[in-house]
Amino acid sequence: MLRKIPFNRKLLSSCIAASLVLGADVSLAQEELEEVLVTGIRSSLDRAIDIKREAVSVVDSISAEDIGKLPDVTVTDALQRVTGVQIRRDAGEGTTVNVRGTPQVAVFLNGEQYLSAGAIESAQPDFADIPAELLSGVDVIKSSEAKTLSGGMSGTINLKSRRPFELVEGWTFAGLGEINDGSYVSEKGHKVAAFAGFNDDKFGALLTVSESNANLANYRYGMFNDWWYRGYHEDGSWPGYPEVDVTGDGDTNDAILGTIDYGITNRTSERDRLGINGTLQFQATDNVELIADIFYTKMDQYQRANGLVADNAWAEYDWLKPLQLTNRGPSAEGHTNEDLYTTTVFDLNALRVTAKAESRVEKRESLNTNFQANFIFSDNLTATARYIHANAENNSTANIADANITSGAQHGLNTRVAGVEAPVHPSGEGPGRVLVHADMSGTYPSYVYPDGFANELSDYGLVSTFSDLNVNEESTLDVFRFDGKLEFDNGSFEFGYRYHSRDVSREDYDFIAPFTDNDADGNPTTAYAKWKDSGLAIAGDGSDTIGKTWNFTELDSMGYIHQLSDFGPASSGESYYFIDPEVLDDAYGFQESLYPGNTTVINNARSYEINEKSHTGYIQTNLSGELGVPYDANFGVQIVRTFLDIDQVIAGPDNSVVYVDGQEYPGIGGARGPAIGDRETKRNYTDFLPRFNVSFDIQEDMKLRFAYTKTMTQLSANDLGLGLSLTFNNNTDLGVFEVVSGSQDGNPDMNPWRANNYDLSYEWYFSETSIIAAGLFYFEVDEYIATQTEPVQGVPDSDGVVRNNGIDVTSRVNAEGGTIQGMELGYQQAFDFLPGVLSGLGATLNYTWADGEGGDNDFYGSRMPIADYSEHQFNGILWYEYEGLQARLAYNYRSERYIGKPWNDGHPAAWWSAPTSYIDASVSYQFMENYTVYLQGSNITEEYEESYMQWEDVIVNQNVYEARYALGLRVKF
Structure with missing residues (x-):
C-alpha cells in the first residue's frame, strides 16, 4: 500500500513537534517522497533499527507491528527483549523494569513525565496499569541529551502513543478480541480493543479503547x-x-x-x-x-x-x-x-497451624x-509550548x-x-x-x-x-514548558524552560x-x-x-x-x-x-x-x-x-x-x-x-x-x-x-x-x-x-x-x-x-x-x-x-x-x-x-x-x- 506524505505542512509540523519533545531526534524534510507502509514483525524491526541508527544518543526501540499490536502481551514483556533491560513480575506478568542493572529509571509519555496510579510515589510506573494497545512504540534512551528531561540514572523509557497525522488520509478502523487462559487457573479472561482514527491533512482525531x-x-x-x-x-x-x-x-x-x-x-x-x-x-x-x-x-x-x-x-x-x-x-x-547453622530438612513442632485467608x-x-x-x-x-496536567x-x-x-x-x-x-x-x-x-x-x-x-x-x-x-x-502533576529551536548551517541551537509541581499524599x-x-x-x-x-x-x-x-x-x-x-x-x-x-x-x-x-x-x-x-x-x-x-x-x-x-x-x-x-x-x-x-x-x-x-x-x-x-x-x-x-x-x-x-x-x-x-x-x-x-x-x-x-x-x-x-x-x-x-x-x-x-x-x-x-x-x-x-x-x-x-x-x-x-x-x-x-x-x-x-x-x-x-x-x-x-x-x- 502506497501513500504520499505532504511534507510541506503536515509532516513538517509533526516533525517540529517531535524534535522539540525531550529526547526526540527527528530531522525536518523539505520534499515530497513515497513511503511504503508494511506491517508485521520485519517492518517493526526495520522501524526500530531506523530509530536507533538515526539517533545521536544511545537509543533502543520497540515498534508496534501495527495499530494496537506491540510484539508481546504486555509493555513490560516487550521491554525485556531490549538489550540491557531487566523486568520484575507479579503473578507472572511484567510490572517494573531495570535498565543496565538499576531500577532508577524514568518513564515518559510522549517525551514528558508520566503519572502512574500503580506507582504514585515513584518516577517509574507499574506497567501492569498500561494496556499495550494504547502505544505505537517504546524508546529506551540510555544516554540523555541536555534537552532530555532528567529522571533516569541508568536510562529513560519513553512511551509513544499514536498521532492522527501519522495515519493515512480518511478513516482508519481496527479492533481485536481475545480469550486468555492459564495452565493452573480455571477462570478464563478476555480482552477487547477498538481503534478509530480520522485524518484529512488539516484535522485529525483518534480514539483507542481497551x-x-x-x-x-x-x-x-x-x-x-x-x-x-x-x-x-x-x-x-x-x-x-x-x-x-x-x-x-x-x-x-x-x-x-x-x-x-x-x-x-x-x-x-x-x-x-x-x-x-x-x-x-x-x-x-x-x-x-x-x-x-x-x-x-x-x-x-x-x-x-x-x-x-x-x-x-x-x-x-x-x-x-x-x-x-x-x-x-x-x-x-x-x-x-556465634556460628550460624542452616538446615533444609527439619521437623516443626508447631504451636499453631492456621488456615489463612487474605484479600488485597x-x-x-x-x-x-x-x-x-x-x-x-x-x-x-x-518552538513548542506544552501544558501537562495529570492526577492519579x-x-x-x-x-x-x-x-x-x-x-x-x-x-x-x-x-x-x-x-x-x-x-x-x-x-x-x-x-x-x-x-x-x-x-x-x-x-x-x-x-x-x-x-x-x-x-x-x-x-x-x-x-x-x-x-x-x-x-x-493520591498525586497531582502540573508541568508548563517551552522549547525552542534555532537552526543554522550544519546545526541548530535548542533551549527550553520547564516548571514542574507535584503533590503526593x-x-x-x-x-x-x-x-x-x-x-x-x-x-x-x-x-x-x-x-x-x-x-x-x-x-x-x-x-x-x-x-x-x-x-x-x-x-x-x-x-x-x-x-x-x-x-x-x-x-x-x-x-x-x-x-x-x-x-x-x-x-x-x-x-x-x-x-x-x-x-x-x-x-x-x-x-x-x-x-x-x-x-x-x-x-x-x-x-x-x-x-x-x-x-x-x-x-x-x-x-x-x-x-x-x-x-x-x-x-x-x-x-x-x-x-x-x-x-x-x-x-x-x-x-x-x-x-x-x-x-x-x-x-x-x-x-x-x-x-x-x-x-x-x-x-x-x-x-x-x-x-x-x-x-x-x-x-x-x-x-x-x-x-x-x-x-x-x-x-x-x-x-x-x-x-x-x-x-x-x-x-x-x-x-x-x-x-x-x-x-x-x-x-x-x-x-x-x-x-x-x-x-x-x-x-x-x-x-x-x-x-x-x-x-x-x-x-x-x-x-x-x-x-x-x-x-x-x-x-x-x-x-x-x-x-x-x-x-x-x-x-x-x-x-x-x-x-x-x-x-x-x-x-x-x-x-x-x-x-x-x-x-x-x-x-x-x-x-x-x-x-x-x-x-x-x-x-x-x-x-x-x-x-x-x-x-x-x-x-x-x-x-x-x-x-x-x-x-x-x-x-x-x-x-x-x-x-x-x-x-x-x-x-x-x-x-x-x-x-x-x-x-x-x-x-x-x-x-x-x-x-x-x-x-x-x-x-x-x-x-x-x-x-x-x-x-x-x-x-x-
Missing part, C-alpha cells in the same frame, strides 16, 4: 512472611528458648537460621483493566499546529490467597528441630561470636493530559482472616468469658503441638502433616481477623472495632482493637476477652467457607477448609459483619504529604560535519533547581489511646497510636547536568558513538516520607506484646541518586533489518541508598513499659557511592537471502553484563550489588514471517537478583532471587487482507521464581507462575 480481564495463578511455597527470618540462639536469649546444644557440637554458642512460619499458599490475581487514549490534532495555520491528548488508565486488582501455615505463634523459638545441619561459620558483623484489593486510576502548540516563526526558528489515585485495602486448627492451649492463647477460661478453639487439636515434617531440598518445598489432620469442618475456628495497611494514595489506615467489658472495679470500659483476636483482653488482668471464636460450621451457614485442595504443582492431594477470600474483598463489610462498629484509625508512621517543585532550564547545540568521517553531535547542559516540602507525622505508641468522634478510648490489639507531633522538612538543591553525545559514520553502514551524561533521579516519596514502624512479639509470660525491633523506612534528609555516565558503542548495519552492536557503559554513582541498624533506647512494650536495653532499628541512609560497569552485545538479522519459505526466518540475540557494588554487606562482609540487580541477561528470539504467517519464539534469561539484607537477629545475610529463564511464543496468520488470527503463549515452560538466603541451598520461598495463552482475532480496515 478493556480486559485476566485471572492469574501465583502459588507460593516456603517461608511465609517476608523479612521475618530468624537466627535462633542456643544461649537462651530468646524467650521460651532454653539454653541447649541443638547442633551437638559441645557448646551453646550457635544459632540456627529459620523463620516464624512455613506454608503452602494458593494465590490468584484478578486484573480488570480499562485504557483510553484520545488525540485531536489541528493544523490551525501553516505556522501553528495544536494537539490535545488524553491518556486514561484504570485497573481493579484483586489478590486473593488461601494458605495452610505452621508457625510458632510468634512466641516460642525452639520449635524447629533440624534433621541435617550445615555450619556456615560466624558472620562478619552482628553476633560474630487495589483500585488504580490515572489521567494524563497534554495540551500542546507547535509554532513556526521563521524558516530557522520553531490508588486506593487499596488488605483483609486477613486467620483460622486456628490447633486449640491455642499450646501457647497460652485462651478466652475468658464470665471469668471462665478456655482455649480459644476447644474443638480443634488438643494442647499438644502438631508435628510437621518439612523438606526444602526438592524441586518444591513439601510439608507433611499427620494423617487425618484437619479433615472436619468443625476442626477450624476463626480466632483472628483484621484489616490493616489500607492505603489511599499517602494515608495509611486500619479498621478498629469497639469492645466493652467491666474493669476491676466493675465499671464498663470500651476499648478499640485492630486485631480482633479471641484471646485478647479488654481491660487488664482477669477481664473477659474481646470476642468469641467463630467456628467454621457457623461461618459456613453464612456462606463464608469453601474447601480447597489446589496448591499448584506442590499439592499433596489433601483438601482443607478456608474462608473464601472473595468474601474478604469488601474489607469493611466483612469486619463489620463479625464485629460491628468499625471505624478507621490512621497509621501515622506510614502517612505523609510531599510537595516537589522544580525549575529546569537547558541549552543544547547540535552539530553535523566531518572530522575525517561524517559526524553528528550534541552538547549542552541542563540545570535543575528542586524544592522539597515533606510533612511527616510523629506517631505515639501503639496500644495506648485512640480517638473516635473526638472521644478518647483505650487502644488495644495493635491499635495505632495517635499523632503526638509533626515534622516538616524543607530542602532545596541545584543540579548541573552537562551532557555530550557524538556519533561517527566510520563507514556508510557503521557507526561509532560516545556519550557522557550526568544524571539525577529523585527519590521515591516513600523513601522520603515513611516514618518509624515498630515490630512486636507476643510474650505470653508477661501477657504483653514485646517490642523487638523497628524500621525507619523513610528519611527526608536523603539525597537523590546522581551519577556520571559514560557510553562507548559500535554498530554495523549490514542490511535493512540486520545489525551487530557492541557497547560499553560505566556509571560513577555518587551515593547509594543502604540500610543501617543501630540500637535505640527507651522504646516501650505494648503496655507502655520499657523492659529492653535497646532495640535494633533499621533505617535507610545514603551510603558511599560506587561504580557500575558493563557491556552490551546485540545481533539481529533477517535471513531473506535463503530460498523460498526459508527467507522468512530471522533471529535476534542480545546479552548484557553489568557489574557494580551497592551499600550492603553480606554474611561474610562482602559488598553486595544494588538491590534488584542482576549481573547477566540474555535474550534469544527466533522469528518467521512469510505470506501472512508470522511466528516468534522468545527466550529470556536473568541471573540471580539481590533482594536485600535481613538482619536475622544479629546475623545479617544476603537475600537473593535465583536465576530465571522464560520462554514465550506466538503465531499468527493474516487472511482476507484485513483479518489476523493469533495464538500467544507466555511462560510456556511454567518457570517459577525462587529466593534463597545467602546460600543457594537455603531456600526461602518460591513464587510459582503458570503458562498463559491467548487466542484472538484482529481486524483492520
Whole structure:
C-alpha cells in the first residue's frame, strides 16, 4: 500500500513537534517522497533499527507491528527483549523494569513525565496499569541529551502513543478480541480493543479503547512472611528458648537460621483493566499546529490467597528441630561470636497451624493530559509550548482472616468469658503441638502433616481477623514548558524552560472495632482493637476477652467457607477448609459483619504529604560535519533547581489511646497510636547536568558513538516520607506484646541518586533489518541508598513499659557511592537471502553484563550489588514471517537478583532471587487482507521464581507462575 506524505505542512509540523519533545531526534524534510507502509514483525524491526541508527544518543526501540499490536502481551514483556533491560513480575506478568542493572529509571509519555496510579510515589510506573494497545512504540534512551528531561540514572523509557497525522488520509478502523487462559487457573479472561482514527491533512482525531480481564495463578511455597527470618540462639536469649546444644557440637554458642512460619499458599490475581487514549490534532495555520491528548488508565486488582501455615505463634523459638545441619561459620558483623547453622530438612513442632485467608484489593486510576502548540516563526526558528496536567489515585485495602486448627492451649492463647477460661478453639487439636515434617531440598518445598489432620469442618475456628495497611494514595502533576529551536548551517541551537509541581499524599489506615467489658472495679470500659483476636483482653488482668471464636460450621451457614485442595504443582492431594477470600474483598463489610462498629484509625508512621517543585532550564547545540568521517553531535547542559516540602507525622505508641468522634478510648490489639507531633522538612538543591553525545559514520553502514551524561533521579516519596514502624512479639509470660525491633523506612534528609555516565558503542548495519552492536557503559554513582541498624533506647512494650536495653532499628541512609560497569552485545538479522519459505526466518540475540557494588554487606562482609540487580541477561528470539504467517519464539534469561539484607537477629545475610529463564511464543496468520488470527503463549515452560538466603541451598520461598495463552482475532480496515 502506497501513500504520499505532504511534507510541506503536515509532516513538517509533526516533525517540529517531535524534535522539540525531550529526547526526540527527528530531522525536518523539505520534499515530497513515497513511503511504503508494511506491517508485521520485519517492518517493526526495520522501524526500530531506523530509530536507533538515526539517533545521536544511545537509543533502543520497540515498534508496534501495527495499530494496537506491540510484539508481546504486555509493555513490560516487550521491554525485556531490549538489550540491557531487566523486568520484575507479579503473578507472572511484567510490572517494573531495570535498565543496565538499576531500577532508577524514568518513564515518559510522549517525551514528558508520566503519572502512574500503580506507582504514585515513584518516577517509574507499574506497567501492569498500561494496556499495550494504547502505544505505537517504546524508546529506551540510555544516554540523555541536555534537552532530555532528567529522571533516569541508568536510562529513560519513553512511551509513544499514536498521532492522527501519522495515519493515512480518511478513516482508519481496527479492533481485536481475545480469550486468555492459564495452565493452573480455571477462570478464563478476555480482552477487547477498538481503534478509530480520522485524518484529512488539516484535522485529525483518534480514539483507542481497551478493556480486559485476566485471572492469574501465583502459588507460593516456603517461608511465609517476608523479612521475618530468624537466627535462633542456643544461649537462651530468646524467650521460651532454653539454653541447649541443638547442633551437638559441645557448646551453646550457635544459632540456627529459620523463620516464624512455613506454608503452602494458593494465590490468584484478578486484573480488570480499562485504557483510553484520545488525540485531536489541528493544523490551525501553516505556522501553528495544536494537539490535545488524553491518556486514561484504570485497573481493579484483586489478590486473593488461601494458605495452610505452621508457625510458632510468634512466641516460642525452639520449635524447629533440624534433621541435617550445615555450619556456615560466624558472620562478619552482628553476633560474630556465634556460628550460624542452616538446615533444609527439619521437623516443626508447631504451636499453631492456621488456615489463612487474605484479600488485597487495589483500585488504580490515572489521567494524563497534554495540551500542546507547535509554532513556526521563521524558516530557522520553531518552538513548542506544552501544558501537562495529570492526577492519579490508588486506593487499596488488605483483609486477613486467620483460622486456628490447633486449640491455642499450646501457647497460652485462651478466652475468658464470665471469668471462665478456655482455649480459644476447644474443638480443634488438643494442647499438644502438631508435628510437621518439612523438606526444602526438592524441586518444591513439601510439608507433611499427620494423617487425618484437619479433615472436619468443625476442626477450624476463626480466632483472628483484621484489616490493616489500607492505603489511599493520591498525586497531582502540573508541568508548563517551552522549547525552542534555532537552526543554522550544519546545526541548530535548542533551549527550553520547564516548571514542574507535584503533590503526593499517602494515608495509611486500619479498621478498629469497639469492645466493652467491666474493669476491676466493675465499671464498663470500651476499648478499640485492630486485631480482633479471641484471646485478647479488654481491660487488664482477669477481664473477659474481646470476642468469641467463630467456628467454621457457623461461618459456613453464612456462606463464608469453601474447601480447597489446589496448591499448584506442590499439592499433596489433601483438601482443607478456608474462608473464601472473595468474601474478604469488601474489607469493611466483612469486619463489620463479625464485629460491628468499625471505624478507621490512621497509621501515622506510614502517612505523609510531599510537595516537589522544580525549575529546569537547558541549552543544547547540535552539530553535523566531518572530522575525517561524517559526524553528528550534541552538547549542552541542563540545570535543575528542586524544592522539597515533606510533612511527616510523629506517631505515639501503639496500644495506648485512640480517638473516635473526638472521644478518647483505650487502644488495644495493635491499635495505632495517635499523632503526638509533626515534622516538616524543607530542602532545596541545584543540579548541573552537562551532557555530550557524538556519533561517527566510520563507514556508510557503521557507526561509532560516545556519550557522557550526568544524571539525577529523585527519590521515591516513600523513601522520603515513611516514618518509624515498630515490630512486636507476643510474650505470653508477661501477657504483653514485646517490642523487638523497628524500621525507619523513610528519611527526608536523603539525597537523590546522581551519577556520571559514560557510553562507548559500535554498530554495523549490514542490511535493512540486520545489525551487530557492541557497547560499553560505566556509571560513577555518587551515593547509594543502604540500610543501617543501630540500637535505640527507651522504646516501650505494648503496655507502655520499657523492659529492653535497646532495640535494633533499621533505617535507610545514603551510603558511599560506587561504580557500575558493563557491556552490551546485540545481533539481529533477517535471513531473506535463503530460498523460498526459508527467507522468512530471522533471529535476534542480545546479552548484557553489568557489574557494580551497592551499600550492603553480606554474611561474610562482602559488598553486595544494588538491590534488584542482576549481573547477566540474555535474550534469544527466533522469528518467521512469510505470506501472512508470522511466528516468534522468545527466550529470556536473568541471573540471580539481590533482594536485600535481613538482619536475622544479629546475623545479617544476603537475600537473593535465583536465576530465571522464560520462554514465550506466538503465531499468527493474516487472511482476507484485513483479518489476523493469533495464538500467544507466555511462560510456556511454567518457570517459577525462587529466593534463597545467602546460600543457594537455603531456600526461602518460591513464587510459582503458570503458562498463559491467548487466542484472538484482529481486524483492520
